[in-house]
Amino acid sequence: MSGDEECTRGDLLTRALGGERAAFAALVRCHQRAVYSLALRMLSDRHAAEDLAQDVFLQLYRNLATVSSESHLTFWLRKVTLHRAIDRLRREPRYEVAALADAELPASEAPAGDPILDRRLRQLLDELPPAARAVVLLRYQEDLDPADIARTLRMPVNTVKSHLKRSLAQLRERITSTAWALT
Amino acid sequence: MSDDRHDDMEIDPLERQLRAALKPRDPPEGFAAGVMARIAAEPAGPRRARHSPAVAGWVGFGLAASVVLSVLLAHQWQVRRIEQGREARRQLLEALRVTDEKLDLTYRVVNAQPRAALPQHSGA
Numbered sequence: 001m002s003g004d005e006e007c008t009r010g011d012l013l014t015r016a017l018g019g020e021r022a023a024f025a026a027l028v029r030c031h032q033r034a035v036y037s038l039a040l041r042m043l044s045d046r047h048a049a050e051d052l053a054q055d056v057f058l059q060l061y062r063n064l065a066t067v068s069s070e071s072h073l074t075f076w077l078r079k080v081t082l083h084r085a086i087d088r089l090r091r092e093p094r095y096e097v098a099a100l101a102d103a104e105l106p107a108s109e110a111p112a113g114d115p116i117l118d119r120r121l122r123q124l125l126d127e128l129p130p131a132a133r134a135v136v137l138l139r140y141q142e143d144l145d146p147a148d149i150a151r152t153l154r155m156p157v158n159t160v161k162s163h164l165k166r167s168l169a170q171l172r173e174r175i176t177s178t179a180w181a182l183t
Numbered sequence: 184m185s186d187d188r189h190d191d192m193e194i195d196p197l198e199r200q201l202r203a204a205l206k207p208r209d210p211p212e213g214f215a216a217g218v219m220a221r222i223a224a225e226p227a228g229p230r231r232a233r234h235s236p237a238v239a240g241w242v243g244f245g246l247a248a249s250v251v252l253s254v255l256l257a258h259q260w261q262v263r264r265i266e267q268g269r270e271a272r273r274q275l276l277e278a279l280r281v282t283d284e285k286l287d288l289t290y291r292v293v294n295a296q297p298r299a300a301l302p303q304h305s306g307a
Contacts, residue, residue, distance in 0.1 A: 019221070028215040036210035050210060050217075055217040061225075118204035126206075140198065141205035172197055 006030065013070055024064070031074070034142070035081050041137050042085035044126050050086065056081050058125050078142060079152050082134045089130040124174050128167055131155075135163040 006012070007030035015023030035056055039049035059080060060067070067073045125133055131153070138149045147163070150157040 021222070024222070025215055025219050028218050031205050031254075032210050032214050032218075036214065037207035040208060041205060046211070050214065053210060054218050054221060058221055058225075061222050099206065114200075117200060121201060121204040136201070140201040141207065143202075160184070168197060171201075175197070 005066065010070070013067065013073060017064060017067075024061060025048075027060075027073070031077055032057075032121060034074075035077050037141060038078065038081045039085055041122070041125065042082065042130070042133060045123075046086070052084055056084060064111055075152060078137075078138065079175060082138070086130040086134060118138070120175070121171065124171050128170065132163045132167045135160055136167050139164060 006026050009026075012023050012026050012030070016027050032053065036049055036053040039052040039056075040046060043049050043052065056077060060073075060077065067076055075167065125136060134153055135149055138144045138152060139146075144152065146157050146160045149160045153160070
């Protein structure tokens with residue numbers, strides 16, 4: 001999840017499991033980018049995303065003994081983050097219509113490519129239902145294949161593929177209808 | 184992700200654009216410190232909250248002892264109830280025996296009276 005040097009050390013989880021706070025803090029630093037990004041794309045609200053991501057790490061701290069490996073940790077963080085976000089969107093649908101405050105982000109964080117098209121795509125992503133949005137995020141942000149997405153979101157692989165197909169069709173149609181041409 | 188994972192998925196400009204649009208973002212400065220501050224404010228961590236094996240052993244022993252004691256008390260209560268029932272039965276039988284003796288005595292006294300002393304009922 002992060003290319004940071006401390007994240008390449010294999011003993012972070014073991015040390016954190018042994019009760020070493022510094023090791024747990026390092027784990028947070030290694031995974032914070034992925035967890036926060038998922039929360040941000042799901043909720044489209046930076047403060048809500050930060051709160052949710054912190055809650056996820058707090059939950060991880062309380063349940064660290066149930067995590068068996070680094071890959072399990074990554075899987076666990078994705079699963080908990082998305083389920084929490086989906087629950088929150090169902091509980092408080094206002095987040096579904098909130099606009100992502102990309103303009104407030106520092107210029108250094110802006111992705112390469114066409115920033116206007118990127119922003120439009122993220123806006124269209126906000127219009128997808130929460131479960132479909134989670135599927136798209138795991139596919140195109142986390143780069144997971146449908147089987148891994150199905151395991152993370154606890155849904156059949158065919159449902160994942162169906163979500164992806166429908167979501168892409170919807171995004172394509174809206175992009176086209178609003179005259180945002182892809183190059 | 185390797186390209187073989189995309190076998191069943193069409194790669195098109197929209198998908199490429201989505202990948203570009205969904206590049207992960209860093210959280211605000213101090214995020215990890217905020218998490219650790221919240222953890223520090225926790226009353227007790229999960230591992231610290233857990234009982235040691237010795238404590239867990241004593242808790243198990245206590246529970247088992249409670250169950251055994253409950254069974255013994257219930258058994259004792261049942262034995263007392265049975266004893267009370269037997270005592271009541273014994274008293275009832277004694278009362279019946281005394282009553283039987285009294286009735287028997289009365290019967291014998293009545294039958295010991297001379298027949299002549301009994302009032303004669305003439306049929307004429």
